[in-house]
Amino acid sequence: MEVLIERCCGLDVHKKSITACVITPKVKEIRTFLTMTRNLIELVDWVKSHQCSHVAMESTGDYWKPIYNLLELEELQPLVVNAQHIKSVPGRKTDVKDAEWIAKLLRHGLVQGSYIPNRDQRELREIIRYRRSIIEERTREVNRLQKVLEGGNIKLSSVASNVLGVSGRNMLEAMINGETDTSVLADFAQKKLKAKKEQLKLALEGRLGAHQLLMLEKQLLHIDHLNELITELDEEIDKRMIPFTEELKLLDTIPGVGKRTAEQILAEIGTDMTRFQTPGHLCSWAGMTPGH
Numbered sequence: 001m002e003v004l005i006e007r008c009c010g011l012d013v014h015k016k017s018i019t020a021c022v023i024t025p026k027v028k029e030i031r032t033f034l035t036m037t038r039n040l041i042e043l044v045d046w047v048k049s050h051q052c053s054h055v056a057m058e059s060t061g062d063y064w065k066p067i068y069n070l071l072e073l074e075e076l077q078p079l080v081v082n083a084q085h086i087k088s089v090p091g092r093k094t095d096v097k098d099a100e101w102i103a104k105l106l107r108h109g110l111v112q113g114s115y116i117p118n119r120d121q122r123e124l125r126e127i128i129r130y131r132r133s134i135i136e137e138r139t140r141e142v143n144r145l146q147k148v149l150e151g152g153n154i155k156l157s158s159v160a161s162n163v164l165g166v167s168g169r170n171m172l173e174a175m176i177n178g179e180t181d182t183s184v185l186a187d188f189a190q191k192k193l194k195a196k197k198e199q200l201k202l203a204l205e206g207r208l209g210a211h212q213l214l215m216l217e218k219q220l221l222h223i224d225h226l227n228e229l230i231t232e233l234d235e236e237i238d239k240r241m242i243p244f245t246e247e248l249k250l251l252d253t254i255p256g257v258g259k260r261t262a263e264q265i266l267a268e269i270g271t272d273m274t275r276f277q278t279p280g281h282l283c284s285w286a287g288m289t290p291g292h
Contacts, residue, residue, distance in 0.1 A: 010103030079113030153206035
């Protein structure tokens with residue numbers, strides 16, 4: 001079988017250890033390294049000492065990311081290979097010889113690296129994914145707050161479209177502070193909600209116990225903290241999005257795509273569409289093509 005890459009290295013990456021196999025025209029050497037930063041640096045130095053031009057590893061979990069970052073800094077050519085592709089190549093493959101098997105496949109050009117964005121895009125993607133998880137957490141906390149209100153038969157959500165709007169927030173804080181008079185609570189209504197004061201009085205006639213008021217207080221504090229965190233992340237993302245102003249405007253013209261969605265699209269796929277041979281390849285990479 002034709003050798004396409006003379007000096008290469010295959011990595012079998014785990015949480016606590018990495019098994020590495022270097023194959024050159026004269027040497028085949030296998031070593032195991034721990035995954036602490038110092039050990040990863042030793043691994044990179046060892047790979048460089050053999051003058052390897054390519055390093056391949058399976059894309060299992062997030063364990064490949066630290067070693068990928070170090071290899072990238074050393075201007076080597078790291079490849080993250082889909083584990084399913086390796087398994088689909090005929091041959092005997094055991095856990096003990098994983099690294100050697102990956103190195104052999106790489107040496108003969110039988111594996112292809114997955115698309116890994118550049119460092120700036122990876123950082124942006126991590127921040128945007130983190131913001132999305134915080135937004136989802138805020139939604140879950142708001143739902144928990146509404147469950148507490150329902151537990152006390154407070155039907156505020158049946159009258160006010162936004163329980164945590166200015167009016168609803170003032171009512172909740174008044175209830176937490178011990179106010180039980182529904183007329184007083186309804187007077188916190190603002191703008192269009194003023195026309196529904198009688199409905200508000202009925203909706204606010206429930207009974208909240210001390211533990212429920214405590215939960216409401218803590219939930220409001222948590223929601224406020226999450227809002228502050230989201231605002232800080234928005235500011236950081238806005239700074240990183242400055243070079244993509246025109247791209248954001250174009251994406252924003254798509255029906256149903258707003259600012260945050262456009263930012264997510266840019267962070268996930270970048271702006272270089274030459275990486276994807278066809279629209280179908282892009283859809284497949286983005287996980288939008290069902291396997292069944």
